[in-house]
Amino acid sequence: MGPHDLIHHLHEQLDWHWKVAARPRLDGLTDEEYLWEPAPRSWSLRRRDEPAPAGVTDRLGSGEWLLDFSDPEPEPVPVTTIAWRLGHVIGGVLGARAHSHFGGPPTDPQTWAYAGTAAEALAQLDEAYAAWSAGVVALTPEALDRPVGPAEGPWAEHPMIELVLHINRETIHHLAEVALLRDLWAHGLGR
Numbered sequence: 001m002g003p004h005d006l007i008h009h010l011h012e013q014l015d016w017h018w019k020v021a022a023r024p025r026l027d028g029l030t031d032e033e034y035l036w037e038p039a040p041r042s043w044s045l046r047r048r049d050e051p052a053p054a055g056v057t058d059r060l061g062s063g064e065w066l067l068d069f070s071d072p073e074p075e076p077v078p079v080t081t082i083a084w085r086l087g088h089v090i091g092g093v094l095g096a097r098a099h100s101h102f103g104g105p106p107t108d109p110q111t112w113a114y115a116g117t118a119a120e121a122l123a124q125l126d127e128a129y130a131a132w133s134a135g136v137v138a139l140t141p142e143a144l145d146r147p148v149g150p151a152e153g154p155w156a157e158h159p160m161i162e163l164v165l166h167i168n169r170e171t172i173h174h175l176a177e178v179a180l181l182r183d184l185w186a187h188g189l190g191r
Contacts, residue, residue, distance in 0.1 A: 007144065010161070011136045014168040018129060022175035025182060026122055029082070033185050034118035039079035043068035045087055045114050053078070060091075063113035067091070082181050085174050086121045087114045093170045094128035097163065100151035102135025104128075129171075136164055 037044055041053040045065045052059060052066075055074045059066035067087050068078075080088075091112035098104030107128070115121035144161040152163065 006161075007137070007139050007141070010139075010144075010164050010168070011133065014136075014171055015133060017172050017175070018133075022172070022179070023126075023129075025175075025179045026125075029118040029122065029182070031118050033182070034083045034086075034121065035081060036181075036185060037079075037081055038181060038184060038189065041078055042081055043078045043084050044081040045083040045116065047116070060109050060112070061114045062111040065114040065116040067109070067112075067114055080177075082178050083114075083121065085178050085181075086125055087112070089171060089174050090115075090121065090124045090128045093167060093174070094132040095124075097167055098128060098131035098135055101148065101160070101163070102131060102138070104131035104135065132167065139164075 035044060041055060043053070043056065045061075045067055046052060046059070048064055048066055052068050055070060055078065056068045057070040060069050061067055067084060088109075091107055091114065092109040095104065095107030095112070096109060099107045105127070115124050139160065144164070145159050147157045148155055148160055148163050150156050152158070155163065
């Protein structure tokens with residue numbers, strides 16, 4: 001396997017999951033399902049004027065909708081809604097990295113305008129995924145070996161290949177959680 005094959009496989013790992021398992025499972029997502037709280041004190045997106053549940057020490061975002069957050073996270077970590085998980089993937093996983101490493105649209109989880117509807121969130125997700133995916137495909141073997149730089153804080157000296165693998169894991173992990181929440185919703189939980 002040559003170095004260009006490695007870039008293909010890194011991209012294909014996430015792209016296969018995106019096209020076959022993750023993105024098709026999001027078709028038909030409703031606003032009610034998007035904001036459904038599957039457990040008491042779930043973390044979610046909430047309107048700016050809506051109170052956050054106990055244990056939330058911060059709220060991220062700059063628009064009408066804010067993402068529940070605490071640092072450090074409480075024990076146990078609260079269950080999160082589909083809206084929260086998609087907001088995290090859009091603003092913190094794909095979008096922020098596509099911006100800082102590949103020149104994608106400005107995205108920062110602290111100031112992101114989180115989507116209050118399922119349709120808006122899916123449009124944001126598609127855009128963030130496209131920007132990240134295009135950046136990975138355009139990598140060179142030399143770029144995979146270079147440190148990711150200061151945008152990644154304590155990971156600054158780690159090579160780009162580690163970041164790509166991490167983003168693949170994060171995206172697959174969180175979108176699988178969304179699929180499970182959709183299964184629970186489809187079987188009548190919460191309604």
